[in-house]
Amino acid sequence: MKRNYLHFTFEIDEAEIDLLQERCYFEGFKHIYFQHDTNNTWTVHVYVRKGEKIPAFLANRSLKFLEIENAQHWTKRWSDGLKPFDIIKGIKVIPLQKPRKIGSKKKIGIIPGLSFGTGLHETTKICAEFIGEYLKKNDSFLDIGTGTGILSVLAMKLGAGCALAVDNDENSLSKCRETASINNVDINITYSDFLSGVEKNKTYDFIVSNMIADPLLSYYKDVSEVMTEKSTFVISGILKSQQKKFMVKSTPYRIIKIKEKGEWIGFALKRK
The missing domain is CATH 3.40.50.150 (Vaccinia Virus protein VP39)
Known part of the structure; x- marks a missing residue:
């Protein structure tokens, strides 16, 4: 069965990445990846299953809803961005x-x-x-x-x-x-x-x-x-x-x- 997710994004400065990764690690939240835009700016992609709430530690971010997306599509896009x-x-x-x-x-x-x-x-x-x-x-x-x-x-x-x-x-x-x-x-x-x-x-x-x-x-x-x-x-x-x-x-x-x-x-x- 295909799982559909709500796709949200928000921007952060590079200095925030480590802290946010650590918080995700401790919270056990894995449906997230980071896209490098410029030298100091990153776009954070957050995926939440339909019917589930956005994690509390992300709820105060300026989240922008983009689309409803199948899990296979966004995991492939995330892995495409990884380099050796x-x-x-x-x-x-x-x-x-x-x-x-x-x-x-x-x-x-x-x-x-x-x-x-x-x-x-x-x-x-x-x-x-x-x-x-x-x-x-x-x-x-x-x-x-x-x-x-x-x-x-x-x-x-x-x-x-x-x-x-x-x-x-x-x-x-x-x-x-x-x-x-x-x-x-x-x-x-x-x-x-x-x-x-x-x-x-x-x-x-x-x-x-x-x-x-x-x-x-x-x-x-x-x-x-x-x-x-x-x-x-x-x-x-x-x-x-x-x-x-x-x-x-x-x-x-x-x-x-x-x-x-x-x-x-x-x-x-x-x-x-």
Whole structure:
């Protein structure tokens, strides 16, 4: 069944983009994309299903109604505007319109969706940079809250020996399978509510979790149970204002490096 959406637009200055993206991230609102008009001006496209209300955090904007549009049309227009970009030095993300095999270890193919995890958001880039710095050849890799699977694909293309990607959202798991297939990498993809589906008494060399602070705080201490003293644990999705919550003495970790991008922060951790 085709889903029709009401299409609204409004303009913002470039300085507002990061804050608005962050708000969308926290609110879980994905039906939005940003179109660059001039050096400092952007048009924001907002799509709301017929019968649903505009999110409260956008309702005070000067919204202009344009049309009623089918979802396939506007998601295609959004993805058409995306260009290849470097997720880390030497590896480029290639946005695709439809599946095709990307065998090169220097390229990651992905069919974009209206969500974070395509490599564009600061938190994804923070995690990717940590993977590029600390992942060793043949490491076992665990991706908790995998989303599109882009971080697991990156790890496999950098030489990880195996990867387990888990999520508690079936749409994310389906997207992760698609991304793995496009890039011709073998990833074990399974449903798991945080660590509930991860095999007990098994450890991983590299663990990553890119999600917002509140769910991360609820379980991240438990990750030490699937780590050895040599394992690396990377977390992001944390605002700078929230970092102290992850720096208390009672955690089972020591911080080996901190990265910042915009208002976001990420940690690379080792067991104490």
